[in-house]
Amino acid sequence: xxxxxxxxxxxxxxxxxxxxxxxxxxxxxxxxxxxxxxxxxxxxxxxxxxxxxxxxxxxxxxxxxxxxxxxxxxxxxxxxxxxxxxxxxxxxxxxxxxxxxxxxxxxxxxxxxxxxxxxxxxxxxxxxxxxxxxxxxxxxxxxxxxxxxxxxxxxxxxxxxxxxxxxxxxxxxxxxxxxxxxxxxxxxxxxxxxxxxxxxxxxxxxxxxxxxxxxxxxxxxxxxxxxxxxxxxxxxxxxxxxxxxxxxxxxxxxxxxxxxxxxxxxxxxxxxxxxxxxxxxxxxxxxxxxxx
Amino acid sequence: xxxxxxxxxxxxxxxxxxxxxxxxxxxxxxxxxxxxxxxxxxxxxxxxxxxxxxxxxxxxxxxxxxxxxxxxxxxxxxxxxxxxxxxxxxxxxxxxxxxxxxxxxxxxxxxxxxxxxxxxxxxxxxxxxxxxxxxxxxxxxxxxxxxxxxxxxxxxxxxxxxxxxxxxxxxxxxxxxxxxxxxxxxxxxxxxxxxxxxxxxxxxxxxxxxxxxxxxxxxxxxxxxxxxxxxxxxxxxxxxxxxxxxxxxxxxxxxxxxxxxxxxxxxxxxxxxxxxxxxxxx
Numbered sequence: 001x002x003x004x005x006x007x008x009x010x011x012x013x014x015x016x017x018x019x020x021x022x023x024x025x026x027x028x029x030x031x032x033x034x035x036x037x038x039x040x041x042x043x044x045x046x047x048x049x050x051x052x053x054x055x056x057x058x059x060x061x062x063x064x065x066x067x068x069x070x071x072x073x074x075x076x077x078x079x080x081x082x083x084x085x086x087x088x089x090x091x092x093x094x095x096x097x098x099x100x101x102x103x104x105x106x107x108x109x110x111x112x113x114x115x116x117x118x119x120x121x122x123x124x125x126x127x128x129x130x131x132x133x134x135x136x137x138x139x140x141x142x143x144x145x146x147x148x149x150x151x152x153x154x155x156x157x158x159x160x161x162x163x164x165x166x167x168x169x170x171x172x173x174x175x176x177x178x179x180x181x182x183x184x185x186x187x188x189x190x191x192x193x194x195x196x197x198x199x200x201x202x203x204x205x206x207x208x209x210x211x212x213x214x215x216x217x218x219x220x221x222x223x224x225x226x227x228x229x230x231x232x233x234x235x236x237x238x239x240x241x242x243x244x245x246x247x248x249x250x251x252x253x254x255x256x257x258x259x260x261x262x263x264x265x266x267x268x269x270x271x272x273x274x275x276x277x278x279x280x281x282x283x284x285x286x287x288x289x290x291x292x
Numbered sequence: 293x294x295x296x297x298x299x300x301x302x303x304x305x306x307x308x309x310x311x312x313x314x315x316x317x318x319x320x321x322x323x324x325x326x327x328x329x330x331x332x333x334x335x336x337x338x339x340x341x342x343x344x345x346x347x348x349x350x351x352x353x354x355x356x357x358x359x360x361x362x363x364x365x366x367x368x369x370x371x372x373x374x375x376x377x378x379x380x381x382x383x384x385x386x387x388x389x390x391x392x393x394x395x396x397x398x399x400x401x402x403x404x405x406x407x408x409x410x411x412x413x414x415x416x417x418x419x420x421x422x423x424x425x426x427x428x429x430x431x432x433x434x435x436x437x438x439x440x441x442x443x444x445x446x447x448x449x450x451x452x453x454x455x456x457x458x459x460x461x462x463x464x465x466x467x468x469x470x471x472x473x474x475x476x477x478x479x480x481x482x483x484x485x486x487x488x489x490x491x492x493x494x495x496x497x498x499x500x501x502x503x504x505x506x507x508x509x510x511x512x513x514x515x516x517x518x519x520x521x522x523x524x525x526x527x528x529x530x531x532x533x534x535x536x537x538x539x540x541x542x543x544x545x546x547x548x549x550x551x552x553x554x555x556x557x558x559x560x561x562x563x564x565x566x567x568x569x570x571x572x573x574x
Contacts, residue, residue: 192523195521
């Protein structure tokens, strides 16, 4: 299992590294064509031609309050927290400087209702769903939810360094979730306990009837912060080959910005910026180490 | 019988022929009506517009094969559970029933407790008892409280079904004629000995059918223990169903419950008949 999850990653790393090697080592002609093509893209997506809400500035919406670890100190403009960092990175790719980014407050529930938007993009842990796509546009996903293991802070498993350390743990999850399937991917894991909903799984955790519960990382941040006193995230891991929850930047339906924002997100993914930001803000500073 | 070959009279032959004809007609009518009624019902189901979807969703052979071993392994928990709980329930029920019928005045506080117990646990839905015991007991953090989900589940089901069965047993005791008590006492038996040797055996035999009813119901309610995280037969089936979006696994689980119920019912029938023969023949 360990090898299996890390495989796509190392593969991705390999591909990225070799691409980098190619880019640096190959003839200047290659490089020129590279810059030419990105130049083309930026011509279509240049600051001057981008039909933003406010000409020359990039208006980004999020909810108030903005929660950790997606934002920091309820101040989206400080560039701290995963989504704030991603938003600034996207703006940067589009050619907007940090001072050309304007933040606005939009409640989560109103963001994906149909109609005119007073923002260029909304970044607010919004899951991409087909139903929502009827009403709004989504960028390519900037985050695909990892699975997290929640344990009590005094648990022997709180300091797990790898998935193998969790083999002896009695884990639990909600029925019908990716999290439940994810437990099956932990090598040597005991048969999981299965609960009707997260509330019951949380109660079982408090009672010591399970050593840990598995939930997607965004839910885990909420559960550990607000629902289960004295609980921590022992770590996170990616489930392979399954449609997990993905977050996208939300835009007005049919927005002319969508393809440019898409390109920006894709290029951030390709050059590893997204992975770096994820590591910084959702693993290190959020105290949720990645388990392999 | 006699050594001479028996030659039936013409009238007897006619009578026999008539009886054979009648039997044939009756068998024919029985078969025909069965075919018409059951066949009609089957045809109505099978030709219904949604049948193909129903068959693919609920009765798919591939999903049945795949989920069968999962459900079978998990169902072992249900079997262990109801075998254990049935014994516990009988003990609790007889105790509570006896406490409620004995006339001794010093028993009054226990009679009050027993009455509250049966009233309370017969009225609270079993699933709530399961949740309260399964999650609530361990939350108390008392020393010596069992932490194993299996035992917590067993306690919950025993509490709930003990109350039902206590009332059944009490009804059985009350149904034994007062002369039986009087005879026991007249023979010099103490009250307790009369209860033990004269009344209870008759009472329990009399309430066997409702008792089996409650036990069959209990066997099905072992599935409620899935709410506290135990992966029993039905839960294993639902996990499969949630993954595949196919309900066949649930029908497989149903099959396991049907087989256990039929098995238990036949065993009891046989036992009852043996008892009745013994009583009638003795």
